[in-house]
Amino acid sequence: MLRIGLTGGIGAGKSTVSSTFSDLGGVVVDGDVIAREVVAPGTEGLAALVEAFGSEILLPDGALNRPALAAIAFPDDEKRATLNGIVHPLVGTRRAELIEAAPADAVIVEDIPLLVESQMASLFPLVIIVDADPEVRVARLTQHRGFSEADARARIAAQASEEQRRAVADVWLDNSGTAEELTAAARALWQDRIAPFAHNLQQSTPATALTRLVPADPTWPDQAARIAARLRTTCGHRAIRVDHIGSTAVPGLDAKDVVDVQVTVASLDVADELADALLAAGYPKVDGPTADVAHTDDVASWQKRLHASADPGRPTNVHLRVDGWPNQRFALLFRDWLLANEDVRAEYLALKRSVAAEGHETSGDYAEAKEPWLVDAYRRAWEWADATGWRP
Template sequence: MLRIGLSGGIGAGKSTVSSTFSELGGIVVDGDVIAREVVEPGTEGLEKLVEAFGQDILSPDGTLNRPALAAIAFSDDEKRATLNGIIHPLVGKRREELIAAAAGDAVIIEDIPLLVESQMAPMFPLVVIVHADEDLRVSRLIEYRGFSEDDARARIKAQATEEQRRAVADVWLDNSGDADELVAKARDLWHQRILPFAHNVQRRERARVAPDIVAYDPNWPDQARRAVARLTTACGHHARRVDHVGSTAVVGMDAKDVIDIQVTVESLAAADGLADALLAAGYPTVREITEDNPHTDDKARWQKRFHASADPCRPTNVHLRVDGWPNQQFALLFPAWLAANPDVRQEYLGIKRDALNAPDYADAKEPWFRNAYPRARQWADENGWQA
């Protein structure tokens, strides 16, 4: 099962994308629909809302008067927090019930209006955000949903900012055009990324990429931050720390377009216990890689567990290493050493480019690494570097 988080500001066009994914075979779990369901007459949700906001939020027939509730709940941050504290847990419980009833190989589209505000983004292997500029969203809300301009802008202001949404977005769908353009973008996303992603997860396979050195991408730090948040959530207390490592962690350095993340664990047994959680997060186990090439005599302490992303559009390697072991320490030291030494950075880049023509890219770099390990350790000792 692959779970996709879908969100966007009010009036952005999220429903169009959700409907398109549904037509293509996705199982849509709609947060708005569930939010209405959990406050129907006779529900625990409606009872709690009345307790918090009074009888005036009810219509004469006993149903929830949504405009009346909005006028109260969106008037200040404290009341909005009260509303969210009532609704979010109930919606979450119902969402999990619906997902549990879906087929094991389903692609679940979780349509969550407040995905960013509720800090749920790291729960999903892929987050899709639909966006349109505020003025365009206001005009749509006025024309199609009968909002006043003041009400539309108040609702937009109460939601996450564009900057906050961009921080969690793996995919940013711009909806500044017409609905047909947005549908076409959603269809392309489904066929080019979501379906291959789901296929790889189902087969427990990583996305394959050909080795190539590309120019430094300023988006790498943001992509890594999302991966770190996702892996921190998936691993929970079993991860002692989660770090962006490898060449893409060195600002300005050309590298393979692959994000490397290290998850530091207590033991290899703890790493093995995380296999299912990492698969659910989109990172299947790569069983043929169980150790790093040792650069000390203590070869047993260079073992690790290796996972990699099933997402064809964001190759990511996940190295689970034991806290304090030399491979875990070196993974943290290496990007710091490269960042502090431009000459070494250029030296390593040349080695990597030469290795592209070798039968095995990783093996071709090993002679250089055997010499680099003591050099990096010496630099660390001389400069007081600590992980």
């Protein structure tokens, strides 16, 4: 089951995207719809709202007067927190019931208005943000949904900022154009990324990553930060630390467009225990060798477990290594050594470009071709560590 988090500010147009995904076979769990269900007449949710905000939030027929509630709660941080404290748990329970009832191989699209504000992004293998310029959103809310301009601006201001949304967005869909353009973009996203992601996940197969070297991407650290947050949530207390490693962790260094992340664990048994959770998060286990190339005589201490992303839009390697073992320490040391030494970075970049020019067909062949240099780099890096007092 692939779970997608979909969100966007009020008036941004995420309903168009969720409707498109539904047409394409996604099971949409709509937070707005659920939020209405849990405060319908006769529910405990509506009773709790009346107790908190008074009977003036009710219509003559006993239903919730949403504009009246919004006028009371949204301009006031404390009252808005009270509202969220009542509604969010009820919505969460109902959402879980709907997901439990879905087919095991479903693509679940969780349309959650306050996904960012509720800090839920790291729960999803893929987060999609629908956005539009605030002025466009104000115009939509006033012209098509009956909001006053003041109310529209207050609602927008009370939600997450663009910066906060971009920090968690795996996919950013701009909806400053027409609904038809947004629908076309959503369909292309489904066909090119979501459907292959779901297929790979069902088959427990990592996405295929290109082996060619590409220019350094300044967004790699931000992408890695989202991945690391997802892995911390997935692994919980069993992850001692989660680190962005490898070439994409070194600004300005050309690399394969594959983000490498290291999850440090207490033992390989713990790494094995995490396999199912990592699969659910979008990272199936990689079949094949379970050890790095050893640079010490203690070959057994270079073992690891390797997972990789099933998402074709963000190739990722997740290395699970044991705390204090030489491969775990060297992954951190090598990154920091490169960061601290411009000459070494230039030397390594020249090596990478030379090896890439040889046209290796697989990542394994590419890595093997770099190995003679890395053997000597292991010694040099540790000499630097001893000289500088480096600690992981």
